[in-house]
Amino acid sequence: MKKDKVAPICEIEIVNAKNVKKARKRIADTENILDIAETFKLLGEPTRLKIVMAITECELCVCDLASAMESNISTISHQLRLLRNAKIVKYRKEGKMVYYSADDKHISDIIEIVKEHTKEG
Amino acid sequence: MKKDKVAPICEIEIVNAKNVKKARKRIADTENILDIAETFKLLGEPTRLKIVMAITECELCVCDLASAMESNISTISHQLRLLRNAKIVKYRKEGKMVYYSADDKHISDIIEIVKEHTKEG
DNA sequence: AAAACATTTGTATATTTGTTCAAATGTTTA
DNA sequence: TAAACATTTGAACAAATATACAAATGTTTT
Secondary structure, eight states: OOSSOEEEETTEEESOHHHHHHHHHHHHHOTTHHHHHHHHHHHTSHHHHHHHHHTSSSOEEHHHHHHHHTOOHHHHHHHHHHHHHTTSSEEEEETTEEEEEOOOHHHHHHHHHHHHHHHHO | OOSSOEEEETTEEESOHHHHHHHHHHHHHOTTHHHHHHHHHHHTSHHHHHHHHHTSSSOEEHHHHHHHHTOOHHHHHHHHHHHHHTTSSEEEEETTEEEEEOOOHHHHHHHHHHHHHHHHO
8 A cells, every 4th residue: 555545435545644634524523514605605696795785784675675776576585585594684674664684793794804805816 | 756755766666765875885886796796605505615614724635625525526626616716725736736725814714704603593 | 658647627417596477465554 | 444565475487506427638657
């Protein structure tokens, strides 16, 4: 057997077993990794990202949000449901109106960071 | 015409014109909004997020990365290309080997923040 | 030069998903 | 109670995309 190599797993030879082990551990230790991916995925769609940015500093009803986005009310409502479930946006009912806002600091923080990241590219 | 309402745009009545205008402006002012969404989208897929996390603290060749992820080399390579284009990961060639790493501080920062965010939910 | 190997790339396919229309729900007002 | 309105929800369709296999590229070694 060659110097650093280890028995193959999944038919793949391992070159640096130590680093592979570390990587495996890092992934395994992140128990809510699917939830993290889900949050990123929700922000990774222009319509939804725009929704979040639109209601970052002031709340809007679904109707006005659709207007601001120049989009369909139904489309906005569908996307809002996804964002709501992930606790990325919150809402407040007032009669038949529903006002949405995105006051979660975490979310606006990461949007700012990614904004910086893409600017540099 | 009713009190606060304004002429319809896209067949939608506007309730709070001031906030709609602010929202529109906030969206319009973010010139690279599609790039921002793209970065989020790339992190929003479990395979790619795991890749990034795997190589956050130590570099790995494609082969070992595939092993650590228990996945296909081709699949990993395809996803690495996307991550590379978005400057989320970088690589270093050494002969026929290619070592990938994700040392971008921005990226590990936002992953940590989202990790916190999802924990609270 | 050829064999061996790591990685990349092209193609095809199955799955996911964003959007739209239509209908349903729930609230206010006449 | 009925009409008007805001929002939600269901269903269907088109578009995007993650994955796998096969072939191509590029590098090292014999």
